[in-house]
Amino acid sequence: MTTTKSKFDVLKSDLSSYVQNGLIVAFSGGIDSAFLLWAAHEAVPEHDGNLLALTTVSPSVPRKDIVDAQTFARKVGVEHLLVNSDEFEKEGYLQNAGLRCYHCKSSLFDIARKTAESRGIKHIAYGYNASDFGDVRPGHQAAIENNILYPLATNGFTKDEIRGMLEEQGFQLSDKPASPCLSSRLMTGVRVSPDKLQDIESLETMLRNRGLRVFRVRFHQEDDIKFLRLEIDPAEMEKILEIRDDFVREAKSRGFRWVTLDLDGYKTGGAVK
Numbered sequence: 001m002t003t004t005k006s007k008f009d010v011l012k013s014d015l016s017s018y019v020q021n022g023l024i025v026a027f028s029g030g031i032d033s034a035f036l037l038w039a040a041h042e043a044v045p046e047h048d049g050n051l052l053a054l055t056t057v058s059p060s061v062p063r064k065d066i067v068d069a070q071t072f073a074r075k076v077g078v079e080h081l082l083v084n085s086d087e088f089e090k091e092g093y094l095q096n097a098g099l100r101c102y103h104c105k106s107s108l109f110d111i112a113r114k115t116a117e118s119r120g121i122k123h124i125a126y127g128y129n130a131s132d133f134g135d136v137r138p139g140h141q142a143a144i145e146n147n148i149l150y151p152l153a154t155n156g157f158t159k160d161e162i163r164g165m166l167e168e169q170g171f172q173l174s175d176k177p178a179s180p181c182l183s184s185r186l187m188t189g190v191r192v193s194p195d196k197l198q199d200i201e202s203l204e205t206m207l208r209n210r211g212l213r214v215f216r217v218r219f220h221q222e223d224d225i226k227f228l229r230l231e232i233d234p235a236e237m238e239k240i241l242e243i244r245d246d247f248v249r250e251a252k253s254r255g256f257r258w259v260t261l262d263l264d265g266y267k268t269g270g271a272v273k
Contacts, residue, residue, distance in 0.1 A: 004161050011155045012043040018149065019049030022121030024112050026148075027053040027080070028061075029069030032127030034173050035162045036152055040125075041076050050121055053078050056085035056108050059194040060181040062201055064208075072173055083111050093183075094192045098138065100183060105139035109146040125149035131159040177214050178268070186219045199254050203228070206250060210243045212236050214266050227258035231266040 015023070018040070025037045037053050044051075053073045057066060066082070073080035086107050087093045093103040112124045128140055128150035143150060152162070166174035182197040185204075190196075196219055203217045214233035220226065228251055232240050240247070240261065251259045 002156070004157075004165065007155050007157060007161075008039070008165065011039055011151060011157070014151050014155070015040045015043035016049075018123040018125065018151075019044045019051050021123060022050035022116070022119070023123045023125060024052045024054050024116050024121055026108055026112055026124065026126040027055050027069055027073065028127070028179075029055065029065040029067075029072065030127065030179055031162055031166060031173055031176055032129050032152060032159070034069075034072050034127075034171070035157075035166055036125060036127050037073065037078060038076050038166070038169070038171070041078055050119070051078055052115070052119070052121065053080045054112055054115060055080065055082050056111055057082050058085040058087060059197045060087070060104070060183045060192070061085075062179060062182060062204075064205075065179055068173065068176070072171070075171075081115065083115070085111065088192075088194075096183065096186055096188060096190055096192050098188065100138075100192070102138035102142050104181065104183070105142035106146070109142060109148055112148075113146065123149055125151055128153050129159060129162060130156050185217055187221070190219060190221045199256075203247070203251060203254075206247065207240070207243075210239070210246075212239050215240075216266060218262075225257050226255060227260065228256050229260045229262050231262045231264075234265045237261070237265070 023040055025033060025040060027033045027037055040051055053069070055066065055069045070080060087104045090103045090107065093100055109124065116122070116124055126143060126148055128143065129152040132140070132153065163174050182200050183192050185200045186192060186196060200217050200219060204215070207215055207217070212232065214236065216231040218229040218231060220229060230240060248259045
């Protein structure tokens with residue numbers, strides 16, 4: 001029977017050769033890429049390889065995730081590079097059709113490739129893992145097209161195993177809820193704009209500051225009418241009712257006509273029509 005420890009030993013062996021030849025980890029600040037970055041650092045005890053964490057910055061990236069990424073890279077002791085992304089220059093991204101994630105990841109990997117070439121780094125990896133196999137992920141197609149490594153999935157690491165190992169190592173990041181980009185809150189077909197993402201980030205920050213942990217603020221728009229649909233973990237639904245008046249007031253001040261609560265609760269992929 002394959003254990004998590006034995007899989008980790010194989011993972012480190014793979015990562016060791018990558019780091020020795022130079023490895024960029026596309027680092028979002030989430031638990032998957034954080035685990036990959038830490039494992040790559042652990043794979044070369046002498047730390048004499050070439051390991052770089054690269055995070056792209058744009059209006060679609062929550063500021064909290066940037067801070068989390070900086071904090072984690074600093075704690076692990078890995079060089080961390082922040083680079084402005086260019087996905088907002090791509091019409092296919094702004095249209096927010098079914099391939100938005102493909103265009104986003106294509107930008108990320110293009111930036112990573114150019115950085116690798118300028119630094120003499122041979123390999124690029126990202127945090128796709130075995131739990132992602134069943135999901136529809138256009139961004140993974142971009143990874144395949146760009147020859148990006150995904151060693152967590154290759155070695156069979158699941159999301160639960162990743163969280164468990166990060167927790168064993170005492171990383172506070174281990175219990176961080178999933179945090180995809182802010183554009184994922186816009187319903188498919190609603191055009192992406194910095195103003196919309198700023199509204200979403202501010203409203204989600206308000207919920208987080210009032211004690212909620214697992215939720216999404218979904219942005220709907222029909223012609224000129226825009227409204228919100230809140231997805232909340234069922235265990236936390238009572239909390240949103242406690243702050244209902246404040247939240248509705250803030251949302252309406254930003255031009256939303258309605259604020260609705262989705263009784264089906266939080267779910268991944270809830271912005272897909």
